Amino acid sequence: MRSWSGPASSPKVGTRPTKSRRPSGGGGHDLYLTGTGEVGLMGFHKDEILDADDLPKCYTTVSTCFRREAGAAGKDTAGVYRIHQFDKVEQVVICKADEAESRAWHQKMIGFVETVLQRLELPYRLLQCCSGDLGPKNADMIDLECWMPGRYGGGEDSDGSREQTNRRPTGAYGETHSASRLYDYQCRRLNLRYRDHETGKPVFCHSLNNTVLACPRFLIPVMEMYQNEDGSITVPTALRPYMGGAERIG
Template sequence: MIDPKWLRTDPDRVRRSQAARGASVELVDELIAADEARRAAIVAFETRRAEQKNLGRDVAKAKGDERAVLLERTKQLAVDVKTAQADADAAEAAFTDLMKQVGNLVLDGVPEGGEDDGVVLETVGAPRDFAAEGFAPRDHLEIGELLGAIDMERGTKISGSRFYVLTGVGAQLEMALLNLAMSKAAEWGFTPMIPPALVKPSAMEGTGFLGQAAQDVYHLPADDLYLVGTSEVALAAYHADEILEADTLPRQYVAYSPCFRREAGSYGKDTRGIFRVHWFDKVEMFVHCAPEDAEAWHDRLLGYEKDFLTALEIPFQVLDVASGDLGLSAARKFDCYAWLPTQQRYREVTSTSNCTEFQARRLQIRARFADGVRPVATLNGTLCAMTRIIIMLLENHQLADGSVRVPEALRPYLGGREVLALS
């Protein structure tokens, strides 16, 4: 959540951020009122509690009728203190509930608008001219079926629509991507992790995925656990309720995990193949750092994502995501969109978000800095969302006969193979 001080010192900044997100501006006024009510209730409780303590000392000294009167007063005051405590707790809960609805403060420079208003910052690589090569590109599913790499029919039979099975060279391709991604991340100083894919509500809420994104999350009511849509959730909650030493920052983690998404609201979109599915595996980077270092780390994470896509020889664009398309926790977000030949457009394959102190405040992750104990900043970045990267490899590196050229960086992880040949 945001720092409450902004409500008192610069509420217009919070209003501007809410407006940029396309979210409720009126919520800010409700919060200001709730904050005032909360503080007033705390003062009322503390006043009565202090009176109760003072009265206790007076009773100890009093005798006779005076003592009897004071004892009678202590009974009433005990009721008043209990009532004031309940009022303060209720006011705190009301304030906290409203605070959880406010998105992170959008950073200066983020383009305004919705999903279609992101700004392209750069284009890396050039799409192939298949016409000049004398053939029309096949889509990833046709290539995957020719290679014996993707089985949608049996995936649907096992689990339903939007499920798949990677078979043969398809499974080998994911393992190769995993090893390449983890090797690169290790070179960049990240600690490899394999965290749980099932998390408590506190972890999901703490990372901001039970607000606007709740409809896209799988919940197991019998156990009150959630299936994560990204290992960001587990990596953020890894240090929940901890105070870290400043000299141990940044903490850099990279995780491999399954990810589960209901894809609510995507009916009819990308129904062919493995672009938009309910389950996929992903390699995710995560950083806990000093807040003043967050923007530099955001640029660094984007650089790592660009390096990975460049190593795979996939043309892509970098997008500065518009304010109305940011998740609840993100103050700024960069996406990489890779070229998809059969759709003749760029499609999202990676993203990196600067969540500033927002998640750390919700999860109580702090560090002991020279100026005191305060929240850290958290950032996340997708290094390799397996299904989408496999799509881009199959389509961008396909050959006329349906086989696929293996990028040089990936060959050591595929036994030196230069081409994925037809089965």
């Protein structure tokens, strides 16, 4: 998945792109470095009327993402928790305009992430985001937070920022995943519809997105939870087949 998009795509998906100039030939074009892979995935069906029998559309992408992180006010800038460029596995579902179906897909997408965390045996919790923390595009959002022993704050309800305490880190939960329901917010702006079999009329689809894995942030709980006293890291059992059978690093 490409990591840039034109000005017609990002705003309609509901993201705030970082503007960039990409030279082409003798001049430049207005392009945007995308902050999430959902921008490109949602743009696949812009201005289309899909057949109801072809729904849901389920997509997964791996892309490089870019964030200004201007609203972070310098928090969590040390280490790799909050950086300007990272790689992310993103899922997008486009389904019928049915609340029950939308909610069911939301739970299923959260389940994908929970399966990953459980196979890696990482402590985590689910956080229901309140309406004040939701962006204009979100109808519902669930964050999944992993326990990170090296974070500052001294408690599970802390935000883990280094500035909170001069003591040694005692651990805190940190956000690693997020799954959102958007109803028809994005699809209205993208003019993405499907034809209802009963009425024969086009109806705006519903969309959902889910962060399955974002690196290097996700390496924080993996490395900290599996680090040994000598500094080496035990490779989680689920990852050993992908690591040539290695059981230990360092």
